[in-house]
Amino acid sequence: MSDGIAWIGAHHHTPSSAVPGMLGGISLTLARGVETDEFLINLGADPDELAARTPYRELRAPAGQPGLPSPRLNRVMYGTCGAWTYVLEDWGMATWATGYQGKAESMLPCEGEEILCLTANRFSPPAQIIHAPGARAYRADFGTDTGQGSALDAALGAAGAVFPSMPETGEAEVVAYFEEHGERLPELVFTAVGAYTGVAIDQDVVEAGDLPGILIAPV
Template identity: 90%
Template sequence: MSDGIAWIGAHHHTPPSAMPGILGGVSLTLARGVERDEFLINLGADLDELAARTPFRELRVPAGQPGQPSTQLNRAMYGTCGEWTYVLEDWGMATWATGHQGKVESMLPCEGEEILCLTANRFSPPALIIHAPGACAYRADFGTDTGQGSALDAALSTAGAVFPSMPETSEAEVVAHFEEHGERLPELVFTAVGAYTGVDIDQDAVKAGDLPSVLIAPA
């Protein structure tokens, strides 16, 4: 049975815990049209680390040196499924999202590439969808769509991940819908993205930290 990626959303509210891999509060970045290692280098991955393909459970974040400014580094797990590269992070946000919003040149979307990012935005809710089907990126809070009438938007609607909003719906109906379905919203969003991309990520491998990883400094 396929794991898909809905399980990532189902654990959106699960606090990160001490385990060999990751499970709760995971941000996901997907990219196609760009070679895997090139995309990871654009995120800030080190060439030697990429060559080592160190499993996540074995990768250690170096301690800062006394008297020297320390660069914050976060572990990122990665892999490929079909034509997509995927990057998983549990530090609170997605590195690509912070870099893209900060106009980091290597993380700006390009024609011929497609990037789809689900960033947990733990430090500045709500969680966001950022979709760049080319050189332009479109953002949507979880519970909305990008407004582009795209196949992604259709998948979000089909999965029930587009919630009622004002002024089309009354405030009472909006509040009632969020109260009834809000807890499942991240799972619905990841279900939609899984349907759109066809990406399947092995939950057991992620929890065990078996996938390769790199250290990335937030942009």
């Protein structure tokens, strides 16, 4: 059943499992104002693979050639909801986040587009929000907002996803708050992003791997 996208955050700490699709540790990238296939090609998707619309559960990484290292490719699941394209990844990061921060030209945000990325940052915590409502992107760790006074920031505040911070609150209070509420923080962040975007992604479909998938080399 679908519960917006809050369920993704609720399973933020769930280890990646052997389900045919995804469940735990999912990073989510949302984009609007750019055509779906164009956005995916900018991430590194192969146009022929995109055209095949292969279900994620049927994707197989190619075998390496004798004497050569096997290519590292991450499986990615994608779909659309309203005006948004969404990309789901459970390898520990979001491809767009790594590409944008590495200044990969194809992944730099543009005017007329909006990109909102929630990257798990498993290799370099904490998890982060990156919001590009145009050609400039703003970053925030989970538990904070972007500081732009945007509608996204308002949604994060309304969902309880902005936690107390120093120096506004003493260290002891901040630590106690995170210890009590930190486990739910990813769920609150995803709840806020769902409220801001109106995006809903069906959990059962994602777990089953029924959405189309592609293979993308990490940036």
